[in-house]
Amino acid sequence: MAVADGTSTDFxxxxxxxxxxLVLGLLGLVLFGFVVSLVTGxxxxxxxxxxxxxxxxxxxxxxxxxREIRLPxxxxxxxxxxxxxxxxxxxxxxxxxxxxxxxxxxxSATAALGAVIALQTGLAATFALALPIFALVGAGVxxxxxxxxxxxxxxxxxxxxxxxxxxxxxAAATSLVLNLSPNPxxxxxxxxxxxxxxxxxSWTHVWLAGPLIALGCVVLFLTGRGLDALTLGEDAAEAxxxxxxxxxxxxxxxxxxxxxAATAVTGxxxxxxxxxxxxxxxxxxxLPSRLLPASALGGAAMVLLADSAAQGLLPDRDLxxxxxxAFIGAPVFLHLIFRTRRAGL
Amino acid sequence: xxxxxxxLLTVMRGGCPxxxxxxxxxxxxxxxxxxxxNGAGKTTMMRGALGLLAxxxxxxxxxxxxxxxxxxxxxxxxxxEIAWPVSVETLVSLGRSPYLAGGRKLSQADHExxxxxxxxxxxxxxxxxxxxxxxxxxxxxxxxxxxxxQSTPLIMADEPVAGLDPAxxxxxxxVFSKLAQGGKSVLVSMHDLxxxxxxxxxxxxxxxxxxxxxxxxxxxxxDDRLRDVFQVCGRWDGDAFHVTDVLEGAV
Numbered sequence: 001m002a003v004a005d006g007t008s009t010d011f012x013x014x015x016x017x018x019x020x021x022l023v024l025g026l027l028g029l030v031l032f033g034f035v036v037s038l039v040t041g042x043x044x045x046x047x048x049x050x051x052x053x054x055x056x057x058x059x060x061x062x063x064x065x066x067r068e069i070r071l072p073x074x075x076x077x078x079x080x081x082x083x084x085x086x087x088x089x090x091x092x093x094x095x096x097x098x099x100x101x102x103x104x105x106x107x108s109a110t111a112a113l114g115a116v117i118a119l120q121t122g123l124a125a126t127f128a129l130a131l132p133i134f135a136l137v138g139a140g141v142x143x144x145x146x147x148x149x150x151x152x153x154x155x156x157x158x159x160x161x162x163x164x165x166x167x168x169x170x171a172a173a174t175s176l177v178l179n180l181s182p183n184p185x186x187x188x189x190x191x192x193x194x195x196x197x198x199x200x201x202s203w204t205h206v207w208l209a210g211p212l213i214a215l216g217c218v219v220l221f222l223t224g225r226g227l228d229a230l231t232l233g234e235d236a237a238e239a240x241x242x243x244x245x246x247x248x249x250x251x252x253x254x255x256x257x258x259x260x261a262a263t264a265v266t267g268x269x270x271x272x273x274x275x276x277x278x279x280x281x282x283x284x285x286x287l288p289s290r291l292l293p294a295s296a297l298g299g300a301a302m303v304l305l306a307d308s309a310a311q312g313l314l315p316d317r318d319l320x321x322x323x324x325x326a327f328i329g330a331p332v333f334l335h336l337i338f339r340t341r342r343a344g345l
Numbered sequence: 346x347x348x349x350x351x352x353l354l355t356v357m358r359g360g361c362p363x364x365x366x367x368x369x370x371x372x373x374x375x376x377x378x379x380x381x382x383n384g385a386g387k388t389t390m391m392r393g394a395l396g397l398l399a400x401x402x403x404x405x406x407x408x409x410x411x412x413x414x415x416x417x418x419x420x421x422x423x424x425x426e427i428a429w430p431v432s433v434e435t436l437v438s439l440g441r442s443p444y445l446a447g448g449r450k451l452s453q454a455d456h457e458x459x460x461x462x463x464x465x466x467x468x469x470x471x472x473x474x475x476x477x478x479x480x481x482x483x484x485x486x487x488x489x490x491x492x493x494x495q496s497t498p499l500i501m502a503d504e505p506v507a508g509l510d511p512a513x514x515x516x517x518x519x520v521f522s523k524l525a526q527g528g529k530s531v532l533v534s535m536h537d538l539x540x541x542x543x544x545x546x547x548x549x550x551x552x553x554x555x556x557x558x559x560x561x562x563x564x565x566x567x568d569d570r571l572r573d574v575f576q577v578c579g580r581w582d583g584d585a586f587h588v589t590d591v592l593e594g595a596v
Contacts, residue, residue, distance in 0.1 A: 096428035229442050232491065233426035239395055240495070241415030241443045286429035 033304030083258035085299020088273025093227035093288035106166030114138025139260025196322025216258030224289030271329025352403035378545035415443035440494030542586035
């Protein structure tokens with residue numbers, strides 16, 4: 001018995017050490033991605049000059065580029081990536097489905113619709129913050145509709161159905177706006193915005209989205225224990241003292257805050273919320289509470305690195321971030337298919 | 346000491362009572378077998394008693410705060426869900442979650458409860474295995490171990506022996522009996538009347554949502570009740586009970 005206890009404690013210690021190593025490794029990756037993002041850009045500055053200008057204000061344009069263009073872009077990339085990764089992990093935990101993603105509840109689709117309306121009506125051109133504010137309103141409307149449709153005691157299935165209905169409606173409305181757009185420039189602007197990008201974002205965008213993303217992330221981090229219990233199913237989790245209705249509300253509002261704010265400033269960046277938890281799940285031992293922090297860091301690293309790659313691959317063609325993340329996401333899906341086939345299912 | 350008391354518990358579904366005015370008291374040290382044909386309302390009664398679905402009438406458990414209820418009664422649902430590929434030990438540790446207020450980590454006492462539950466279900470050697478990679482019967486035992494790790498005075502288990510091999514069916518019922526000797530109680534729904542008669546200290550029979558008999562196995566498993574409720578005939582053979590035949594035109 002003493003031997004069994006000893007090995008069990010050793011096992012636990014090694015598992016804890018493993019998860020600390022994973023978090024440290026991911027933190028390192030985020031830091032690396034952040035620095036790469038800082039030294040990447042179209043201005044043709046060398047890495048050393050750029051970093052020097054970043055730390056020492058030389059009064060020239062290089063410091064302005066580093067501190068006012070690249071730094072907010074990197075900060076926003078990390079924030080948006082963390083929001084997407086974290087809410088993806090929470091959504092998968094809530095629905096107990098590895099194919100769930102933050103877009104499932106319709107928040108990103110309605111945020112995009114709000115942004116499209118701002119672009120189409122020309123409000124975005126006259127008042128720069130109109131676009132993100134309209135997008136945030138869109139996300140808020142989605143949550144309201146969702147809770148109205150799914151009800152306070154609505155099951156996860158009802159929640160998914162309501163989310164799909166809202167997302168489909170918002171996508172249809174977005175298409176309608178594009179369809180009826182009399183101005184081809186507005187239409188192409190809308191299409192490019194919908195692809196998702198971090199280009200030309202400023203500190204204003206960071207201050208607008210940052211607090212909401214942070215608040216959403218705090219709410220999502222509080223759901224870890226409840227999501228762990230949900231591994232056993234809703235009935236067992238509720239009997240373990242988890243209040244499912246409250247848990248569901250927390251995941252939905254946390255996701256809406258984080259992803260709604262992220263979409264409002266960057267457009268829809270797909271696949272991050274789906275792929276990052278999927279890759280990290282085996283490394284965290286499968287438990288949602290361990291997956292949440294890992295996915296937040298993994299999402300931040302993925303968006304930072306993908307954004308730098310998008311700038312590096314086609315420097316003068318403005319390759320959109322959302323396009324690149326979709327190209328990264330599809331092979332991960334293929335991997336999932338092959339693994340399922342190998343398992344003989 | 347009463348561990349569960351139901352007072353005219355009624356659960357309605359679509360205007361029709363699925364559980365109809367069940368009054369039941371479970372004290373300490375009992376293994377209570379809940380028997381009844383398919384659709385009699387066994388699962389619904391237990392879920393109503395736990396407050397997992399809306400019920401009228403009284404249940405001593407629904408009056409409790411969610412976390413206190415989780416310390417008073419553990420629930421093993423019939424559906425065996427393991428959503429994520431976690432280790433057996435991690436899954437069983439989930440039974441300790443009612444004791445982990447405010448993000449506290451597992452204490453030494455929690456680890457001991459988990460180790461004991463694994464040992465009771467013969468799973469110590471499986472502790473590090475991926476729970477989703479085990480066979481159906483093994484998964485069932487892992488989920489029972491999770492319920493044992495919750496260390497509650499009362500365990501409610503919905504058909505826990507279904508899918509277990511004969512040896513594990515027997516040893517599970519023995520685990521329940523040992524818990525009862527230690528002052529805990531188990532309410533267990535089951536279909537194997539022989540196993541129920543052999544291991545339960547008391548049987549509760551429900552039929553069409555109503556409690557029709559409550560007593561020792563010998564009192565409850567009478568010829569007329571077997572005929573009216575289960576449409577079978579059975580025979581007592583010393584302390585063992587066997588179902589011998591199904592009645593004509595019953596199925």
